[in-house]
Amino acid sequence: MTQEQTLLACKAGIAAWQAAFNNQDAAGCAAQYEEDSVMHARPFGTFIGREAIQTFWQGIIDQGFSDVDYTDIEWVTMNDDSCVLTDDSCVLTAKWTMNKAFGVVHHEQWRIQADGSALLAADDFEVKGER
Template sequence: MTQSTTTENPVLTACKNGIAAWQSAFNNQDAKGCAAQYQQNCIMTARLFGVFEGREAIEAFWQGIMDQGFKDVDYTDVTWEAEGDNGYILTSSWTMNKAFGVVHRELWVVEADGKARLASDEFEVQGER
């Protein structure tokens, strides 16, 4: 019998559901849906673009990216590291139809409603495709 029969940590499951919801919203060109995956006062650092604080600024950033035709985000080399009792840090590589880069550090935290949202997000565009 393998260890894969153990159930996954519910905090990790919530965090994975959060990134899946963000990815789905982005791929459906739904900037408001993307922003809903961030805590109200989240700080997002998008290297080469700047720092965006709060859902409204984050939504406007993602809407601008979508308006430029960016879509079809996919994540590879994803790692999750526990952070405290109710969060995980995600790092990964990512690709889109017109760019690629890395997620340096996304802190997903499970909130009172049981959903994980981004408390902080730091990513980088490394090139065009």
């Protein structure tokens, strides 16, 4: 898979996650994570594994959060201490807004799976405030 194909798969992954969230589908959100993903949701804590991640997103949805949108999206190459843009992964940074909050994505690592799709291997985002 070329880097261009990898990037397209990663962009499809974030679009699928966003669509699931905006459809109030926590299981669909969690399905965009690798089974053993680690999600750092500041200030809420760290969630490990798809089941814990689904529980987190269900709680957010149950509180009435919806309509996530991303701006200032960057797909970046990082040094070996973090993540390298290779033929099998990409890293996203962005700002985000929802109907009731806003924040930043510090680091989303999307990794290509055996079937050619991309799933989140790691997620680190922060809520900066309420709307």
